[in-house]
Every structure is written in C-alpha cells, then in structure tokens.
Amino acid sequence: MKVKYFAWVRERVGKAEETIEPPASVRTVEELIAWLSARSEAYAYAFEKPKVIRAAIDHAHVKSDAVIAGAREIAFFPPMTGG
C-alpha cells in the first residue's frame, strides 16, 4: 500500500510518500503507526505522540482503530490548520 505524509510528519519522516508492505499482523492504523515507529529514529520521532497524528484511508478521515486491510493509500498528518 501507498503511504503519504504531510506537514511536520513529512518533514520528520524525511519523505512525502512510499510504498510499504506491513505484515498481516499489522491490522489497524494504530498498529501501523507502531510498526512504522520501529523502523528508524526518524519514524519514531514523527510518531512520538501517536494521539496527535491524524490518519486518512483512501482520502477519508479514519480513527486509530480503523482496519487497514484493502487500503490503497494511507496518509498521516498533524491536525489541520487550513482556512
């Protein structure tokens, strides 16, 4: 699946998007954040406060317990500040 990062999450991870293949044991957004955080210092820094991070699956906002199976694109970003 494709993963996208925005704003300071993007800056901390060090990339705007990538394709990942998490193991089947990673079922939810929350578990994906934990799996990504274990990859490197950069990811751990980006996701150091997981409760602050917002997520979207296929362009729709989701909660941290959302199931990621079947997702084409998952995005992680800070609370929005547009308008």
Added chain:
Amino acid sequence: MASPDTACPVTIRIQEADFDIAREIAVLTQSRTDIGAVVSFSGICRADEDSAKVAALTLEHYPGMAEEEIRRHTDEAVSRWPLNGITVIHRVGRFMPGQNIVLVLTASQHRQAAFQAAEFLMDYLKTNAPFWKKEESATGTGWVVAHTRDDEAAARWTKP
C-alpha cells in the same frame, strides 16, 4: 430549467492563483433570479499570530483528499440549508500578510441559510480539510498549531 430549490451548483477549486471575489459572485449569480442573498467569506493572511510577527505563510495540502473533503462538507451544507449555489476556493503556496487565502460563497433565497452555511463550511474547512500552514517570522519557521477553539467552533454544528 431546474427548480430553484434543487439547483445548487457547487464549485470547488484549489489553486495557487488569487481569486476575484466580485467575479466569483457574478459567476454564481449569473442568469439566475431565484437568488436573494450571497454571503462571502474571505480568509486573509494576517501579520500577527499569537503576538508574533508573521513575514509569510506557506499552505500545504493533500491533493485529491482536500477536494473530496470539501465536497463532503458542501454536500452536507446542501442537505442542511436551502442553498442555490456554493463556491469554495482555497489557495496553496506562499503568502504574504494581506493576501487572500480562502473564499467561501454561499447563495440562497434568504440571508439566514447563506450566513449559516458559510459559517458551517468555514468551521469545517479549518478543522477537517487537509491543509497545513507553516509560518515564517523573525524568529524562524514553524508549523501552525491547531486551535481547540476551531474544534469547538466545528463541534457546535454536530447534530445532537
């Protein structure tokens, strides 16, 4: 011709270019006589943010989702109020104080629906549409922190 209460054209644009409010209102109301009220809200880059002087603001967005999320909000506005047209334009890129950032136009037969729908759309845009602001000031650059007052403003539209 569609009946006035079902004809609500919705325009959503995300662009770097500036917008002309008068022109957008003219586009919304042209060749229609059922519109009695147009409310216009424009968001402008401000020089003062929490006592710090802002030199410039950079707006980043999530292409694709931003348009879809705004569409979900305009769909809800159309279902909640008798509207005759909506225009939402959100600019992205780098802005100096005084420059336009966002425009929301709502058209209706009467003012109340137009006022309420414009406020509803702006409250939801601020908290749910995937845009992020980065500020440049004399002390450096940093991402704007979301305000709980914006969440509270959006929450008051939630149906009981």
